Amino acid sequence: MQQRTPEITIIGGGLVGLSVALGLLLAGQRVRVLDGADNDARASQGNFGLIWGQGKGWDFAPYANWTMDALAAWPAFAQQLQELSGIDVALDQSGGYEFFTDPSEFDAFEAELTQQATHLGHRARYEMLNGDDLRCQMPGIGPDVVGASFSPCDGHVNPLRFLRALRCSVQAMGGRVTMGATVATIRPQPGGGFALALADGDVVNTEQVVLCAGLGSASLAGDLGFITQVKPQLGELLITEKLGDRLPFLSSTIRQVDEGGVQIGGTKADAGLDDRESLRVMAKLAQHAVTVFPALADVRVVRAWGALRVMSPDGYPVYAKSTAHPGAFLVTCHSGVTLAPLHASVLADWILNTSPIPDLEAFDECRFALSHAA
Amino acid sequence: MNVASRFRTLPETGESVQFTLDGVPATAPAGVTVAAALVAHTGAWTRQTAQGAPRTAYCMMGVCFDCLVEVDGTPNTQACMTLLGDGMTVRRQTGLRNLNGGHDG
Numbered sequence: 098m099q100q101r102t103p104e105i106t107i108i109g110g111g112l113v114g115l116s117v118a119l120g121l122l123l124a125g126q127r128v129r130v131l132d133g134a135d136n137d138a139r140a141s142q143g144n145f146g147l148i149w150g151q152g153k154g155w156d157f158a159p160y161a162n163w164t165m166d167a168l169a170a171w172p173a174f175a176q177q178l179q180e181l182s183g184i185d186v187a188l189d190q191s192g193g194y195e196f197f198t199d200p201s202e203f204d205a206f207e208a209e210l211t212q213q214a215t216h217l218g219h220r221a222r223y224e225m226l227n228g229d230d231l232r233c234q235m236p237g238i239g240p241d242v243v244g245a246s247f248s249p250c251d252g253h254v255n256p257l258r259f260l261r262a263l264r265c266s267v268q269a270m271g272g273r274v275t276m277g278a279t280v281a282t283i284r285p286q287p288g289g290g291f292a293l294a295l296a297d298g299d300v301v302n303t304e305q306v307v308l309c310a311g312l313g314s315a316s317l318a319g320d321l322g323f324i325t326q327v328k329p330q331l332g333e334l335l336i337t338e339k340l341g342d343r344l345p346f347l348s349s350t351i352r353q354v355d356e357g358g359v360q361i362g363g364t365k366a367d368a369g370l371d372d373r374e375s376l377r378v379m380a381k382l383a384q385h386a387v388t389v390f391p392a393l394a395d396v397r398v399v400r401a402w403g404a405l406r407v408m409s410p411d412g413y414p415v416y417a418k419s420t421a422h423p424g425a426f427l428v429t430c431h432s433g434v435t436l437a438p439l440h441a442s443v444l445a446d447w448i449l450n451t452s453p454i455p456d457l458e459a460f461d462e463c464r465f466a467l468s469h470a471a
Numbered sequence: 472m473n474v475a476s477r478f479r480t481l482p483e484t485g486e487s488v489q490f491t492l493d494g495v496p497a498t499a500p501a502g503v504t505v506a507a508a509l510v511a512h513t514g515a516w517t518r519q520t521a522q523g524a525p526r527t528a529y530c531m532m533g534v535c536f537d538c539l540v541e542v543d544g545t546p547n548t549q550a551c552m553t554l555l556g557d558g559m560t561v562r563r564q565t566g567l568r569n570l571n572g573g574h575d576g
């Protein structure tokens with residue numbers, strides 16, 4: 098019988114799972130992706146598409162640097178996706194703003210950016226602008242904006258096209274993506290390898306498994322001996338009718354899609370698995386957008402939705418190898434868009450153990466061991 | 472070009488209202504929607520998509536958004552959901568709307 102390269106199975110066909118799959122395929126592995134049900138909580142289908150570094154990891158240097166690595170890798174990654182899939186993800190990385198209407202929040206954020214800069218060293222690039230300077234530079238910003246931070250490294254993509262580009266790239270590289278394949282339980286096998294029991298009764302056997310199922314990881318992590326507990330965090334979003342004009346800025350809460358619509362978001366709430374939007378929050382988002390840029394006042398909102406972020410206990414990514422069951426990996430993070438270029442490249446080296454770089458020790462789940470035991 | 476419309480309004484009630492389409496005066500029976508007035512007027516396109524494809528009212532019930540026009544300065548108004556008022560200023564919607572209610576043309 099012909100010796101075949103062992104197959105790696107990725108559980109989860111969202112941005113994280115597909116990125117990891119792509120990285121492994123590019124490293125020459127055979128990869129199968131099992132994607133869940135249509136009505137699963139799919140952060141990849143509801144997100145904002147930001148490629149964002151401002152403030153990230155201000156109190157955790159490894160995350161600040163990992164994020165900065167990802168920002169730097171995006172232009173080449175977008176190009177690679179275009180070549181593999183023929184899809185333009187509409188990367189626009191010409192910098193982004195964080196707007197403030199509360200002076201104390203503005204000061205607090207400046208302190209975080211200062212702290213973040215100490216981790217990033219010469220790679221730190223940001224500026225703080227007070228309201229009047231901002232309005233001089235960018236006519237149209239509302240009078241109640243007291244200031245903004247700006248980072249030239251930040252940007253955004255069209256998130257749905259990005260998801261499609263990833264899926265097409267994985268398929269173009271020979272990866273198998275099976276939709277509607279919900280994994281119910283994972284049974285580590287005595288001689289190594291794993292039996293994945295699907296909800297429809299099928300069983301998939303695999304030598305190695307990478308759990309990238311977002312909120313779906315919550316019920317499967319324990320089967321592999323992982324202790325990380327991910328939690329949902331509700332974000333609500335609006336999108337307006339398409340505009341012929343381009344907004345003069347990108348911010349973490351207001352972004353104009355390449356097709357013209359303005360997406361408004363950024364709320365955070367603990368609502369369990371309830372991802373419904375609410376009129377109260379929709380009104381708050383609209384008010385925020387009009388405060389920042391009053392010309393949006395008569396622009397119609399055409400859709401609103403809620404989506405669930407995938408949050409680890411401390412909000413940072415988790416990259417963990419199971420000690421109890423060698424060959425099992427857990428990859429979970431909130432920033433599946435921003436970090437994608439790394440998930441699709443150097444993370445494969447970490448999974449395959451082919452290089453001491455990257456050192457992802459800091460993102461191991463052992464950091465939760467104490468709080469978990471407590 | 473002013474093509475003769477294939478659409479007819481309901482039998483005249485006698486009352487009529489005046490409006491302008493792209494600045495040109497026009498008349499329609501009282502009580503009809505802007506969309507009904509427009510398709511009866513010429514039957515020609517009343518909006519162009521962002522890619523320049525010509526469109527006009529289709530579903531007449533608020534679903535397809537192909538009837539978007541500018542009404543009294545408000546862009547992207549669904550003509551089929553708007554009753555025609557006397558003296559209304561209606562403009563065909565070409566391409567995407569702009570900020571400040573602005574509109575090319």
Ligand code: FES
Binds near residue numbers: 529535551
């Ligand atoms: S004609 Fe379809 S929405 Fe107006």
